[in-house]
Amino acid sequence: MTFHEAGIAGVDIDESIIxxxxxxxxxEEGMRLYELAAAVSAAAPCLEIGSYxxxxxxxxxxxxxxxxxxxxxxxxxxxSEEQQPGEEYFDPETYDMDAGGMNTLPFFRKTLAxxxxxxxxxxxxxxxxxVAGKWATPLSLVFIDGGHxxxxxxxxxxxxxxxxxxxxxxxxxxxxxxxxEGGQAPYDIYRLAAASGLFDERPxxxxxxxxxxxxxx
Ligand code: MG
Numbered sequence: 001m002t003f004h005e006a007g008i009a010g011v012d013i014d015e016s017i018i019x020x021x022x023x024x025x026x027x028e029e030g031m032r033l034y035e036l037a038a039a040v041s042a043a044a045p046c047l048e049i050g051s052y053x054x055x056x057x058x059x060x061x062x063x064x065x066x067x068x069x070x071x072x073x074x075x076x077x078x079x080s081e082e083q084q085p086g087e088e089y090f091d092p093e094t095y096d097m098d099a100g101g102m103n104t105l106p107f108f109r110k111t112l113a114x115x116x117x118x119x120x121x122x123x124x125x126x127x128x129x130x131v132a133g134k135w136a137t138p139l140s141l142v143f144i145d146g147g148h149x150x151x152x153x154x155x156x157x158x159x160x161x162x163x164x165x166x167x168x169x170x171x172x173x174x175x176x177x178x179x180x181e182g183g184q185a186p187y188d189i190y191r192l193a194a195a196s197g198l199f200d201e202r203p204x205x206x207x208x209x210x211x212x213x214x215x216x217x
Pocket of ligand 1: 024145173174
């Protein structure tokens with residue numbers, strides 16, 4: 001069944017595939033990702049940091065595919081700090097005995113195949129800072145959803161926010177304005193971006209922060 005058949009018009013993603021993919025993305029947040037990618041990706045490629053098993057990739061990728069655009073999806077696939085063995089978000093199924101650590105790349109590749117996104121999504125298996133050091137392509141949308149330590153979030157912000165073209169979007173996941181509800185690193189970088197003068201704040205969808213890159217005066 002597609003979203004269209006399920007009553008969510010216009011999104012060519014099989015909802016049963018979305019439900020089958022591991023991840024931490026709410027469906028309303030996913031729909032916002034789809035809508036924003038569909039709105040701007042004709043102008044330039046999109047990029048996400050933190051692929052994990054590809055749940056957000058299904059939405060962003062579908063938005064890009066609609067315009068014949070592409071999505072770069074960066075992840076070292078070794079899991080972020082909070083996903084390691086013994087940590088709060090560890091999933092034993094993602095542990096690779098041969099590698100002696102987490103490996104989410106097989107899950108991600110399966111998601112791309114199921115979602116018919118292999119000609120739309122370009123996986124980059126690396127730390128985001130390593131990729132950023134060689135990056136020169138303007139981007140219409142950057143979605144930061146990588147590590148949740150301050151160091152990881154701040155690095156992702158510094159490395160990628162400057163590549164968003166005027167009229168494009170910088171999106172940040174897991175924003176909790178109340179510290180009792182979650183870690184503060186994503187909100188810290190959201191506030192840095194909002195205070196930079198380069199972005200306008202747009203309404204959030206649940207924990208998804210949306211910043212619109214201003215045009216030069
Ligand atoms: Mg997240």
